[in-house]
Each structure stands twice: as structure tokens, then as C-alpha cells.
Amino acid sequence: MKRIGVFTSGGDAPGMNACVRAVVRAGVYHGLEVYGIMRGYSGMIKGEFVRMDSASVSNTVQRGGTILKSARSQKFMTKEGRQQAFDQLVNAGIEGLIAIGGNGTFTGASIFEHEFGIPTVGAPGTIDNDLYGTDYTIGYDTAVNTALEAIDKIRDTADSHDRCFFVEVMGRDSGYIAIPCAIGGGAEIVMVPETAMSVEAVIETLQNSWTRSKTSFIVIVAEGEEEGNVHNVAKRVKEAIPQLDTRVTIVGHIQRGGSPTAADRLLASQLGIAAVEGLMNGMKNVMAGIVDRKLMYTPFDDTINKRKVINQSFMRMVEILSV
Amino acid sequence: MKRIGVFTSGGDAPGMNACVRAVVRAGVYHGLEVYGIMRGYSGMIKGEFVRMDSASVSNTVQRGGTILKSARSQKFMTKEGRQQAFDQLVNAGIEGLIAIGGNGTFTGASIFEHEFGIPTVGAPGTIDNDLYGTDYTIGYDTAVNTALEAIDKIRDTADSHDRCFFVEVMGRDSGYIAIPCAIGGGAEIVMVPETAMSVEAVIETLQNSWTRSKTSFIVIVAEGEEEGNVHNVAKRVKEAIPQLDTRVTIVGHIQRGGSPTAADRLLASQLGIAAVEGLMNGMKNVMAGIVDRKLMYTPFDDTINKRKVINQSFMRMVEILSV
Amino acid sequence: MKRIGVFTSGGDAPGMNACVRAVVRAGVYHGLEVYGIMRGYSGMIKGEFVRMDSASVSNTVQRGGTILKSARSQKFMTKEGRQQAFDQLVNAGIEGLIAIGGNGTFTGASIFEHEFGIPTVGAPGTIDNDLYGTDYTIGYDTAVNTALEAIDKIRDTADSHDRCFFVEVMGRDSGYIAIPCAIGGGAEIVMVPETAMSVEAVIETLQNSWTRSKTSFIVIVAEGEEEGNVHNVAKRVKEAIPQLDTRVTIVGHIQRGGSPTAADRLLASQLGIAAVEGLMNGMKNVMAGIVDRKLMYTPFDDTINKRKVINQSFMRMVEILSV
Amino acid sequence: MKRIGVFTSGGDAPGMNACVRAVVRAGVYHGLEVYGIMRGYSGMIKGEFVRMDSASVSNTVQRGGTILKSARSQKFMTKEGRQQAFDQLVNAGIEGLIAIGGNGTFTGASIFEHEFGIPTVGAPGTIDNDLYGTDYTIGYDTAVNTALEAIDKIRDTADSHDRCFFVEVMGRDSGYIAIPCAIGGGAEIVMVPETAMSVEAVIETLQNSWTRSKTSFIVIVAEGEEEGNVHNVAKRVKEAIPQLDTRVTIVGHIQRGGSPTAADRLLASQLGIAAVEGLMNGMKNVMAGIVDRKLMYTPFDDTINKRKVINQSFMRMVEILSV
Structure with missing residues (x-):
């Protein structure tokens, strides 16, 4: 393998640049x-390739967002779109791909490989940490810290006004x-999809x-909460409790941005290197991840179909700590 | 004057503790x-007074919120409520007050002084910076920086996804x-009540x-915007522009919390000292403020009735900088 | 067991309060x-015990330093000192101890238990992460992020001035x-005791x-570096290279302070709970730790005598990433 | 005037990019x-000019350091060097200059104008805030906040260990x-050149x-302190007081880096615009500044020769606040 492409896809996450x-x-x-492919599969179809050397990524390790940009591509979901992407890659001499994203990204890469034989190795880039095959995803630690800093500020005003x-x-x-926001933010209650706590x-x-x-009081509500x-x-x-002075805050998209934490930079660096070395060693349709501090390559089939289970003891911790 | 009380009232603001x-x-x-009066006028009515010495405010200069808490008091809006407050103060031997808050707070203090003769000197504690008689209010600089940090994070994701x-x-x-959020955050447009820009x-x-x-693009919208x-x-x-991928973020209550900036700590410290010295010198119904870097005492009547005008050149700056 | 004491000892670390x-x-x-023992073994000898209830630790999870304070005690290194500490504990009815600190702390606790039979369970509180029996120590993640933020700022000025x-x-x-500072901070070189890189x-x-x-260029030098x-x-x-414009910065004690990161708050919370439950279950002379995301109790003998080895692959990463 | 050049010179300061x-x-x-001149006078002599359009400064408002880089130039201190700089400017058709820096920069610009007639308007870019003709310099507010954050962290560990x-x-x-670090950081003592406090x-x-x-205790020492x-x-x-457990921390170069605060971004934006408009209006050898919230152009002769005096009341505040 002489020439590879790298792209970011799906929701952006801090650490993608690292x-x-x-x-x-x-x-x-x-x-x-190495070629950077702009805007994920969308740029692949259009042939938006940029030659990258060492200097082209100087001073990017600390930046939020993604310098390669990200986009969703309806067209890549069609055979015709994938054919165009393949033609562009062949034309540019790109023989293998590194995909930084989540399961949507990996599903596309997997289909693409089955049809056209271009191998992809993935790196888990999403703030949601919901990917099987890695203890933590790139961007997760930063998103939690960002949310927690917001909660720290909210506690100031919550306490001041009861x-x-x-x-x-x-x-x-x-x-x-x-959950870590609830534990680290001194919340009384956390509502998450896993436990289906009723109102x-x-x-x-x-x-x-x-x-x-x-x-x-602080009540943390996960966005996917069923209630x-x-x-x-x-x-x-x-x-139900009219004497409560209630307020709502949605931390929102700020959780996607910002300079990545040390843990995210380290993880992103490890997995970026591992993805390249995996691809060089003939791997395909696998995601590089860290499980129990060891490097693992997990088939896309597993990252897509298996569900990572949250540590149940954390739920108990919220109860104990808000005693 | 031998014994004074200090309280925070209205919306909390970073720097109130300083x-x-x-x-x-x-x-x-x-x-x-010095006695701390808990929960503003509400605590004054109930006699929630706490003796404060030098050590009682150690390690508070950097804390958000207010250790004296804040609350709105319907009761203080009645003559009966104010009578109770007066009785409590007399009972505790408190002869003068320092009120840290905004115009609602100062209006109450002014009425109270006219009725019962207890003098109050105010310090401008509000993130909104909408008080006549001071270039900046305590908490404003922090709130702007907090909002700007959120916008910096949002720009990461805005740029990544177009x-x-x-x-x-x-x-x-x-x-x-x-306005400073728009200028400092690289926004293309700012919608503020002052200019009534149409959609x-x-x-x-x-x-x-x-x-x-x-x-x-980033469009900053002030919460009081008419549109x-x-x-x-x-x-x-x-x-109107369906091809735009739009998103909404409300920075919200996090702007009220957090550790105060250097400028807010300095301003809060200046005005806290000035308020005490004003009270000692026989002042009443005035707010301590800084205008053009000079200490000024402005009558509550003026802080309440006069309107501070925003620098019009700032609006032009947004236009120039987004060229 | 009815009554336990908790103390912090050795160098302070963010997350000790959590x-x-x-x-x-x-x-x-x-x-x-639960009783808080002030100033570690020093306060134990003097009987500086404070009854702690749930409210006494409100709003502390985010604070740096330690509300129980920390101190070194020469006296506890003598039999006489330990006898006094034992008398104080017996007098106060304290039957078991939770020690938050490092190996110096655990050594003392171990000797104390052998002599007087008061059981201690430890939690690893140190920014250095050099304790066997846990993947990470409480305070380490925060210290790394603090150092990294300093390095980010230094890179701004390093780049501006070559x-x-x-x-x-x-x-x-x-x-x-x-090492994570070097990887995450985009350093060209890292000098650490483990590799003894020559000047x-x-x-x-x-x-x-x-x-x-x-x-x-940025060269990270660990404080214990042999050269x-x-x-x-x-x-x-x-x-050797006179044309280089060199500068030195020592990040120093700021690494010990500041609000703990999400990871440190979570770890501190897990291990605090685990330490109490360990003590209740009859454990002694063990440290609660997390190894490969699982709770482990490691004998003080091992935490003291065994050496945790740094991941060698990280050294290689610095070389690859500075290419 | 059709074509202008802009450069940064002297020590870098947050907000220079804004x-x-x-x-x-x-x-x-x-x-x-507009042309960017790289590395200040050094790049001017070498003709390192870069055409800048609106997009070339996208996403720079929040960045520390200077994208135009800065350097000291011995050569520009010679007539020969300045002749080369003039030739380069004439060659590139650059008719006027915007210099972002301090008095060293302005002195050079002034001599250059007298000799060769190329007009320069300055903007005050230095963290030191020691320039006559503006209440605040670009970078000062950020540097103070950076130092203060370091001091906040140090207070955590100072308090924990007495x-x-x-x-x-x-x-x-x-x-x-x-001084603001001392007031805002809760320091007991501040040693500054202006007061010559003895040890x-x-x-x-x-x-x-x-x-x-x-x-x-925290004692703030200004780097230029005479003692x-x-x-x-x-x-x-x-x-003198052997029982004190003393430690030293030098905040150092991190004060030069980091993302500029809101105030610095606003000031930098105001003065950048003002400098261009001044130059267009035929000004030369003046620095744009803000005095009492009003735009002022001050002759370089005054910024160089007059001394801005620090507010004496601030010294008194340190004494009152550490009571």
C-alpha cells in the first residue's frame, strides 16, 4: 500500500483533528x-482530496471540530454514489481508507469494501461513547467535561436561588x-434511557x-430519555411540587466543540496510529479501539450489532452520593 | 455608624461574593x-442575620453564585413586610445597608429609606450591564466571557458541518x-433590541x-429581541433558505455562574469598599459605580430612571468584521 | 463498625474533596x-476530629485542594506519636480509617495497624499516578490536563517567535x-526517568x-529527570545550538490545584465508596483501586513494593507524532 | 492609499490575531x-509579504499567538536595513503600515517614517499594559486572567498545606x-516596582x-521588582520566619499565550479598525488607543516618552482586602 485516504464522518467530536x-x-x-478526503463520503464522491504532509497537521492537536469537515451523504447510500467514490479513489491512486466516525460511517465503509474491495480501518470518533469495541470513543471525555463545567456553573445559580x-x-x-455528569456534578437524580426512571x-x-x-437540586436528563x-x-x-422554583437548561451543541482533553488527545493519537498500522498489515472492516488499556481491532459487524453495556454500579453511586 | 448589613438580591451574578x-x-x-443578611429582603424580614468577620469570607473571591443567597420577596413590596424588616434591623442594631443587586433591589431600598430612614448604598450586581451610573456591572464581564467560550465551541461544530x-x-x-459576543465570536449577524433588525x-x-x-454562520440573538x-x-x-443547515443553541443559565474574571473581581472589590466608605460618609440612596475609570456615586433615582446607551459604533463593527 | 475517620495526607491532589x-x-x-481528621496524621495525634454529615460535603465535589487539609507528621513516625494517635481515636470511638494519599501515607497506616489494630483502607490520592494497584490515581487526570493547558499556551508563543x-x-x-503532555501537547521530545535519554x-x-x-520546538522534561x-x-x-532561541517554563504547583476533571471526580467517588464498603467488610491494609475498569483491593505491601510500569508504546508514539 | 501592510512585532500577546x-x-x-508582513521588521526587510483576504483571517479571532509571527530585528536598527525594508515595500506597492506592538515597534516605525516617508499607525499589542495613550493594551486582560487562574490553583494547595x-x-x-492578580487572587501582599516595598x-x-x-499566604511579586x-x-x-513553609511559582510564559478574553477581542477589533481608518485619513506616527471608552490617536512620541501612572488606590485595596 502506497497511498491512503483519511476522512471524518458523522457528528464531529473533539479529538478528531488529533x-x-x-x-x-x-x-x-x-x-x-496520505490524502485528506474532505466532508466524508460526500467529498469522496466529488474527489475532494488534499495531499497532507507532516506540516499540514501542525498545531491541530488541540483544535476542536475537524479540519477535514464532516457531512452526511445521501448519495453514498446509493450504489451509483459508491461507484463514483470508487472511481475517484482509483483515479487518485488511493488504496486504503481510515474512517474516523461512528456506526453510520462504518456501515458505509463495510458495504463499500464488499462491493469495491477498498479496505477501511475505522477509529471511533463520536462524543456518545456508544460504540462496542472500545472503552471510550474519541471526544467522549471532552464532551463530559464540557457538560460538567456547565453544570458546575448552574450549581452556582441553583444554590444561590434555591x-x-x-x-x-x-x-x-x-x-x-x-451518568458521570450526575456523579461529578453533584446531581440528585439522573434520568437515562437505560433505567427508564419514571417522572x-x-x-x-x-x-x-x-x-x-x-x-x-440538579436533575440530569439524557437527551434520549424515554419519558x-x-x-x-x-x-x-x-x-406536582408547585413550591419548587424550576428551571431548564439544555447544554446542547457546545458539547461537540472545544479543545480536546488530554485523554481524548492521547486516545485519538493511539487509535490514529493503530488504524494506519492495521491498514498496512492488511486489515479491513475493523475499528481500532482500546479495551482495558489494550489495543483491539473489532470487526465493523460487531461494533454495529453488539451493544456496549453501561456499568450498572454507576447508577447506584448516584443514589449513594445524593444521600 | 457601628453595625452594617450586606445582602445580595435579584438574579445572582459572578463577583457578588468578591x-x-x-x-x-x-x-x-x-x-x-458587618452582618450578612441571607436571601435579600426575604431574609431581612425574617431576621436571617449572620455575623461576618474577615475569615468568614476567606477563599470566596473566586466563587460564583452568592454565599448570602438571593431571593425575590413579595412581602417586602408591602408596607407590612418592610415594617417587619425594619423591626428586625433595629433589633439587631443594624444601622446601614449595602445592597448588591440591580434596579429592583435599589427601588426597594429607596422606598425603605424614605419610610424608615435606614440608609442604603448600592453596588451594581447583575450580568446584564443595564444600569445607569457605571460603565460595567459586577458579573457582566464574566457572563460575556462564558457566552463567548460557548460560542467558540459552537463555531468548531458550525465550521465542521457548514x-x-x-x-x-x-x-x-x-x-x-x-454585541461583544458577536464581535469576539466572529458572528455574521447580531440581533439586539436596540436595533430592531428584521428577520x-x-x-x-x-x-x-x-x-x-x-x-x-453564527447569528447571535439577544434574549429580549423583539422579533x-x-x-x-x-x-x-x-x-426562506432551505439549503441552510440550521441549529439553535440557548446559552442560558450557565452565563450566571462560574468563577468571576479578573475584571469582575477587581470591580466588585472596588465597589464593595466604596459602598462601605460611602455609607460611613453619610451617603444613602446611591449606587457606587465606575465611570471612565473614576469612582462615582449615582442616586438610585438616576440608576432607575436613566437609560445607559450602548456604543453605536459596536454595531458598525459587526458589519465590518463579517465582511 | 459504627464510627470511622477519614483523612487526606501527603501532597494534595484535585479530587481529594470528591x-x-x-x-x-x-x-x-x-x-x-463519619469523622473528618484534620491535617492527616498530625491532626490524628492532636485529636482534631470533626463530625461530618451529608451537608458538610455539599458543594465540595468540584473544589481543588482538600477541605481536611494535609500535613507531614514527623511525630507519627515515632512509636510515641502513634500511641497518642491511637489514644485519640479510642477516645473518640473511631474504629476504622480511610486514608486518602500515597505510599508514605499507606506505610504509616500499615505500621499503625500492626501495632494498634486500627484498620485502614486507602484510596490513591496523588497527582503522580505512581501507585501500583490502580490504573489511575485521584488527581492525575486533572494534573495532566492542567499541564497540557499550560503547554497549549506556550505553543502559541513558541510558534509566534520560532x-x-x-x-x-x-x-x-x-x-x-x-508523556501524555508530550503526546497531547505536540512536543518534539520528552525526557523521562524511565528512558534516561541523554542531552x-x-x-x-x-x-x-x-x-x-x-x-x-517543545521539549517536555519530567521533574525527576536524571540528566x-x-x-x-x-x-x-x-x-550546542546557539541559533536556537531557548526558553524555560516550570509548570510547577499549579498542577496540584484546580477543579478536578470529570474522570477524577468519578474515580474519587468510586474509590471513596469502595473504601468505606471495604472497611465495613473487614478489610484492612489495602488500597481500593480500579484496574482495567474493575474495582480491586491491593495490599499496602504491594502498592508500596511493586512498581507500576509505564506503557512503552507511548514512548514510540512521541517519536512517530513528531515526524 | 491602495495597499497597506500589517505586522506584529515585539513580544506576542493574546488578541494580536483578532x-x-x-x-x-x-x-x-x-x-x-492588505498584505501581511511576516516576522515584523525582519520580514519587511526580506519582503516576506502575504496577500490577505477576508477568508485568510477566518477562525483566527480566538487564537493566541500571532499568525504573522513576531521577531526582533537587529538589522532594522541600521539605516541599511531600513533602506532594504523601504525597497521591499515600494517594490510591493505597499503605501502604509499598521504596526501591532509596543514602544520598541513604534520607535522603529517613527524613525522609518522620518527617513522614508512610509506612514505607520500603531495598535498597542503587549501584555504589559505599560503604554501611554490607551487605558488597556491588547493582551493585558488575557494575561491577567491567565495569571489569576494559576493563582486560584495555587491557593488550593497553599490552603491545603498551610x-x-x-x-x-x-x-x-x-x-x-x-496588582489585579493580588486583589483578585486574595493575596496578602503585592510587591511591585512602583512602591518599592522592602523585603x-x-x-x-x-x-x-x-x-x-x-x-x-500568597505574595505576588512583579517580575521587574527591585528587591x-x-x-x-x-x-x-x-x-526570617523559619516556621513558614515557603514555595515559589513563576507563572512565566503561559501568560503570553491562550485564547484572548472577550475584552481583548473587542479592544483588538476596535483598534484594528481604527488603525486602518486612521491611516486612510492621512494619519502617521500615532497609536490608536481607548481612553475612558473613547477612541484616541496618540503620537508615538507621547506613547514612548510619557509614562502611564498606575491607580494608587489599588495599592490601598490590597491592604484593606487582606485585613
Whole structure:
């Protein structure tokens, strides 16, 4: 293999640039030519390729977002679109791909490889941490810290006014972001998809605490929470406990941005190098990940179909710590 | 004067603790006894007074929120409530007050003084910076920096995905927070109450930029904006320019919390000391402020009735800088 | 067991308060009485015990330093001192101890238990991450992020002036802090005790890079580095390559302070709870730790005598990433 | 005037990029061609000119350092060097200059104009805030906040261990950085060139506080302090009060880096625009500044020869607040 391409795809995540940098530098180190593919599969179809050398990723390790940009591509979901992508890659002499993204990205890469034989090795780039095959995804640690800093600020005002704040954090269908935010943010309650806590239970817990003369509260609500969105939860609580001074905050898209933490830079660097070396060693349709501090390559089939289970003991911790 | 009380009232603001600390230490320095009054007028009515010495404000200068807590008091709006407050103060021997808050707070203090003769000197504690008689209010600089950090993170993801973000920042009826956020955050457009920019004008500007192949945008919307809330603005823009990938973020209550900036700690310290020294010198119904780097005491009547005008040249800067 | 004591000892670390909070809340949750022992063994000897309830640790999870304070105690190294400590504990009815600290702390606890039979369970509180029996110590993640933020700022000025900065980070006798700082901070070289890189090798690497027209450099030096301190390293490099514009920065004690990261708050919370539950289950002379995401109790003998080895692949990463 | 050049010179300061961006965008707005001159006078002599359009400064407003780089030039101090610079400018058709820097930069620009008639308008870019003609310099607010964040972290560890920290902050020959750090950082003492406080006075103050059972202290020392450097001060204090557990921290070069604060971005934007508009209006040998919130152009002769005096009341505040 002489020439490889690297792209970012799906929702952006802090550390994607650190991963791109690692891919480029590892490529250079091993004598490969590396091309950046702009805007994921969309740019692949259009042939938006940029030659990258060591200097092209200088001073990017600390930057949020992705210098390669990201986009969703309807066209790549069609055979015709993938044919165009293949033609562009062949034309540019690109023989293998590094995909930084999540399961949507890997599904596309897998189909593409089966049809056209271009191998892809993936790196897990998503703030949601919901990928099987790695303990942590690139961007997750930063997103949690960003959310936690927001919660720290909210606690200042919650305490000052004896208020009850309902704070929505990201995380798609899992509580991976919500739970450490609850534990580290001193929240009384955390509502995550995994436990399907009812609003009634939330009300009961708040009422009990109120009786014990606790007067300010933080309730963390994961965005994928089944009981409906954070505004509905707050509304129903207010109806049940009118004396509570309730407020809602949605941390939102700021969780996707910002300079990556040390852990995310380290992970992104490890996995970027590992992805290149995996590709050089003939791997395909696998994602590089770290499991129990060891490098692992997990088939895309598994990252897509298997579900990573959240540590149940964390739920118990929220209960103990809010005693 | 031998014994004074200090309280925080209205919305909390970063730097309130630094101001309380300055009041306490200046009081001690000048041989006064200082009492903290909990929860503003509400605690005054209930006699929630706490003796404060120098050590009681150690390690508070950097803390967000207010250790004296804040609350709104319906009761203080009644003569009966104010009578109770007066009785409590007399009972505790408190002869003068330092009020850290905004115009609602000062209005109450003014009425109270006219009725019962207890003098109050105010310090401007609000993130909104909408008080006549001081160039900056305590908490404003921190709130702007907090909002700007959020916008920096949002720009990462806006750029990565070629999106148009509508970001709502606080500020009640003025653009004081929104404008530096727009200038410092590299926003293309800022919608503030002062200029009453129409959504049509926003659409036109975005369309022009889009034609010039600019693909990611940030529009800052002040919360008091007349054209309706940020969700409505985003919706109307999306209808007019369907190819724009729009998103909404409300920075929200995190702007009230967090450790105060250097400028806010300095201002809070200056005005806390000035308020005590003003009270000692027989002042009442005035707010300590800094105008053109000079200490000024402005009558509550003026802080309440006069309107501080925003620098018009700042609006022009947004236009120039987004060229 | 009815009554337990908790103390922090040795160098302070961010997250110690989160751990104390977890100990107190877990104690309350399980029906124990918890006493805070001020200033480590020094306060134990003097009987500086403070009853702690749930509210006493409110709003501490995010605070740096330790509310229980820390101190070194020469006296506890004597039999007489330990006898006094034992008398104080017996007098106060304290039957078991939670020690948050490092190997010095655990050595003392171990001797104390052998002599007087008071059981101690430890939690690893040190920024150095040099404790066998846990993948990460409480405070390590925060210290790395603090150092990295400093390095990010230094890179701004290094790049602007084409300078070579030598940055000393903490870490006693290991490169645990230095290595992620080098990887995440985009450093060209890292000097750590584990590899004993010579100054000659540093000079050679810098000369090679210089020839390749690289003009700004960051060299991370671990404080325990054998080749002597960072000033000497910088001086010898400057003598060898006079055209380099060299500067030295020592990150220093700021690495010990600051609000703990999400990872440190989570770890501190887990281990605080685990320490209490271990003690309740009859354990003694063990440290609670997390190894490969699983809770482990490791005998003090092992934490003291066994050496945790740094991941060698990280050294190779620095080489690849600075290509 | 059709074509102008912009450069940064002297020590780098946060906000320089925001200022360059404002210069470029204001130039574009007013129909000028703008060239970036790399590495200050050094690049001017070598003709390192880069055409800048609006997009070339996208996403730079928040970045520390300077994208135009900075360097000292011995050669520009010679007539021959300046002749070469003039030839390069004439060759490139550059008719006017915007210099972002301090008095060294302005002195050079002034001589250059007298000899060769190329007009320069300056913007004050230095963290030291020691320039007459503007209340604040670009970078000052950020540097103070960076130092203050370091001091906040140090206070955590100072309090935990009952230590006395001597913290050196930057500021050349003035206390502009040191004083707000002392007020905002809760320091007991501040040593600045302006007051020439003796080490004996420091010792006396610390001894008095120690007697009042205060046990942890922060002493801020400005780098230009006459009594010698921070290590000497600490050493002499330790000799006089051996029971003090003293430590030294030098905040150092991190004060030059980092993302600029809101205030610095706003100031940099205002002055960048003002500098361009001044140049267009025929000004030369003047620095744009903000005095009492109003735009002012001050002759280089005055910025160089007049001394801005620090607010004496701030010194008194340190005394009151550490009571």
C-alpha cells in the first residue's frame, strides 16, 4: 500500500483533528502518502482530496471540530454514489481508507469494501461513547467535561436561588454522558434511557429531599430519555411540587466543540496510529479501539450489532452520593 | 455608624461574593461590625442575620453564585413586610445597608429609606450591564466571557458541518452581552433590541453571504429581541433558505455562574469598599459605580430612571468584521 | 463498625474533596458515623476530629485542594506519636480509617495497624499516578490536563517567535505526567526517568529537525529527570545550538490545584465508596483501586513494593507524532 | 492609499490575531488591499509579504499567538536595513503600515517614517499594559486572567498545606499585571516596582498575620521588582520566619499565550479598525488607543516618552482586602 485516504464522518467530536494528525504523521513515518478526503463520503464522491504532509497537521492537536469537515451523504447510500467514490479513489491512486466516525460511517465503509474491495480501518470518533469495541470513543471525555463545567456553573445559580434545575445533556440513546455528569456534578437524580426512571419516581425523590430541607437540586436528563424531553419533565415536576422554583437548561451543541482533553488527545493519537498500522498489515472492516488499556481491532459487524453495556454500579453511586 | 448589613438580591451574578468579601473586609478595616443578611429582603424580614468577620469570607473571591443567597420577596413590596424588616434591623442594631443587586433591589431600598430612614448604598450586581451610573456591572464581564467560550465551541461544530447556528445569549432588554459576543465570536449577524433588525434583513444578509460561498454562520440573538425568540428566527430563516443547515443553541443559565474574571473581581472589590466608605460618609440612596475609570456615586433615582446607551459604533463593527 | 475517620495526607491532589465527599455520603448511606481528621496524621495525634454529615460535603465535589487539609507528621513516625494517635481515636470511638494519599501515607497506616489494630483502607490520592494497584490515581487526570493547558499556551508563543521551549512538568520519579503532555501537547521530545535519554540525544534530534526547517520546538522534561534539571538541559542545548532561541517554563504547583476533571471526580467517588464498603467488610491494609475498569483491593505491601510500569508504546508514539 | 501592510512585532500577546483580522476585514471593507508582513521588521526587510483576504483571517479571532509571527530585528536598527525594508515595500506597492506592538515597534516605525516617508499607525499589542495613550493594551486582560487562574490553583494547595507561596507574574517594569492578580487572587501582599516595598516590610506583614493565626499566604511579586527576584525574596523571608513553609511559582510564559478574553477581542477589533481608518485619513506616527471608552490617536512620541501612572488606590485595596 502506497497511498491512503483519511476522512471524518458523522457528528464531529473533539479529538478528531488529533486523530487525523496521528494518521498523517504515522503515514509519513511509515513511508505512505496520505490524502485528506474532505466532508466524508460526500467529498469522496466529488474527489475532494488534499495531499497532507507532516506540516499540514501542525498545531491541530488541540483544535476542536475537524479540519477535514464532516457531512452526511445521501448519495453514498446509493450504489451509483459508491461507484463514483470508487472511481475517484482509483483515479487518485488511493488504496486504503481510515474512517474516523461512528456506526453510520462504518456501515458505509463495510458495504463499500464488499462491493469495491477498498479496505477501511475505522477509529471511533463520536462524543456518545456508544460504540462496542472500545472503552471510550474519541471526544467522549471532552464532551463530559464540557457538560460538567456547565453544570458546575448552574450549581452556582441553583444554590444561590434555591432552585431545581433540569439539565439536558447529549448522548443519543445512552446515559454515557449523563451518568458521570450526575456523579461529578453533584446531581440528585439522573434520568437515562437505560433505567427508564419514571417522572413519578423523580417527583417522589424530590419531595423526600424537600422534606429533609434540601432546597436546591440538579436533575440530569439524557437527551434520549424515554419519558419525553427535559421541558416536559420539568413541567410535570412543577405541577406536582408547585413550591419548587424550576428551571431548564439544555447544554446542547457546545458539547461537540472545544479543545480536546488530554485523554481524548492521547486516545485519538493511539487509535490514529493503530488504524494506519492495521491498514498496512492488511486489515479491513475493523475499528481500532482500546479495551482495558489494550489495543483491539473489532470487526465493523460487531461494533454495529453488539451493544456496549453501561456499568450498572454507576447508577447506584448516584443514589449513594445524593444521600 | 457601628453595625452594617450586606445582602445580595435579584438574579445572582459572578463577583457578588468578591463584593461581599470587600464589604466585610472594608468594614473590619474601618472598625465596623458587618452582618450578612441571607436571601435579600426575604431574609431581612425574617431576621436571617449572620455575623461576618474577615475569615468568614476567606477563599470566596473566586466563587460564583452568592454565599448570602438571593431571593425575590413579595412581602417586602408591602408596607407590612418592610415594617417587619425594619423591626428586625433595629433589633439587631443594624444601622446601614449595602445592597448588591440591580434596579429592583435599589427601588426597594429607596422606598425603605424614605419610610424608615435606614440608609442604603448600592453596588451594581447583575450580568446584564443595564444600569445607569457605571460603565460595567459586577458579573457582566464574566457572563460575556462564558457566552463567548460557548460560542467558540459552537463555531468548531458550525465550521465542521457548514451549518448556521442561532445562538441566544442573555441580556434582558439590551444587547450588552450579545454585541461583544458577536464581535469576539466572529458572528455574521447580531440581533439586539436596540436595533430592531428584521428577520427579513437577517435572511438577506445570509443569502448574500451564501452566494459569496460562505458556508458556516453564527447569528447571535439577544434574549429580549423583539422579533420573537431564537427558535422562531431560526425557523423563518430555514423556510426562506432551505439549503441552510440550521441549529439553535440557548446559552442560558450557565452565563450566571462560574468563577468571576479578573475584571469582575477587581470591580466588585472596588465597589464593595466604596459602598462601605460611602455609607460611613453619610451617603444613602446611591449606587457606587465606575465611570471612565473614576469612582462615582449615582442616586438610585438616576440608576432607575436613566437609560445607559450602548456604543453605536459596536454595531458598525459587526458589519465590518463579517465582511 | 459504627464510627470511622477519614483523612487526606501527603501532597494534595484535585479530587481529594470528591473522595472525602464520597466517603462521608457512603458512610451516611450505610449508617456509619463519619469523622473528618484534620491535617492527616498530625491532626490524628492532636485529636482534631470533626463530625461530618451529608451537608458538610455539599458543594465540595468540584473544589481543588482538600477541605481536611494535609500535613507531614514527623511525630507519627515515632512509636510515641502513634500511641497518642491511637489514644485519640479510642477516645473518640473511631474504629476504622480511610486514608486518602500515597505510599508514605499507606506505610504509616500499615505500621499503625500492626501495632494498634486500627484498620485502614486507602484510596490513591496523588497527582503522580505512581501507585501500583490502580490504573489511575485521584488527581492525575486533572494534573495532566492542567499541564497540557499550560503547554497549549506556550505553543502559541513558541510558534509566534520560532522558539524552543523546555517545559518541566511534575511527576516525581516517573514520566506519567510528562508523556501524555508530550503526546497531547505536540512536543518534539520528552525526557523521562524511565528512558534516561541523554542531552546529547536531545541535541541531535533538535539539530535534525532544525535542518528540516522546523523552527519552533517543545521539549517536555519530567521533574525527576536524571540528566539534571530543566535549566541545565536548556543551557546545554543552547551551548550546542546557539541559533536556537531557548526558553524555560516550570509548570510547577499549579498542577496540584484546580477543579478536578470529570474522570477524577468519578474515580474519587468510586474509590471513596469502595473504601468505606471495604472497611465495613473487614478489610484492612489495602488500597481500593480500579484496574482495567474493575474495582480491586491491593495490599499496602504491594502498592508500596511493586512498581507500576509505564506503557512503552507511548514512548514510540512521541517519536512517530513528531515526524 | 491602495495597499497597506500589517505586522506584529515585539513580544506576542493574546488578541494580536483578532487585531490582524480587524485590520484585514476593515481594509477589505474600505476597498484596500492588505498584505501581511511576516516576522515584523525582519520580514519587511526580506519582503516576506502575504496577500490577505477576508477568508485568510477566518477562525483566527480566538487564537493566541500571532499568525504573522513576531521577531526582533537587529538589522532594522541600521539605516541599511531600513533602506532594504523601504525597497521591499515600494517594490510591493505597499503605501502604509499598521504596526501591532509596543514602544520598541513604534520607535522603529517613527524613525522609518522620518527617513522614508512610509506612514505607520500603531495598535498597542503587549501584555504589559505599560503604554501611554490607551487605558488597556491588547493582551493585558488575557494575561491577567491567565495569571489569576494559576493563582486560584495555587491557593488550593497553599490552603491545603498551610503554606506561603511567592508567585511571580510578568509585567516588565510595572505592577499592572501584579496588582489585579493580588486583589483578585486574595493575596496578602503585592510587591511591585512602583512602591518599592522592602523585603523587611514583607516579613513584618507576614509575621503580624502569622500571629493572628493566619496560616496560608500568597505574595505576588512583579517580575521587574527591585528587591531582586522571587527566589531571593522567598529565601530571605524563610530565613526570617523559619516556621513558614515557603514555595515559589513563576507563572512565566503561559501568560503570553491562550485564547484572548472577550475584552481583548473587542479592544483588538476596535483598534484594528481604527488603525486602518486612521491611516486612510492621512494619519502617521500615532497609536490608536481607548481612553475612558473613547477612541484616541496618540503620537508615538507621547506613547514612548510619557509614562502611564498606575491607580494608587489599588495599592490601598490590597491592604484593606487582606485585613
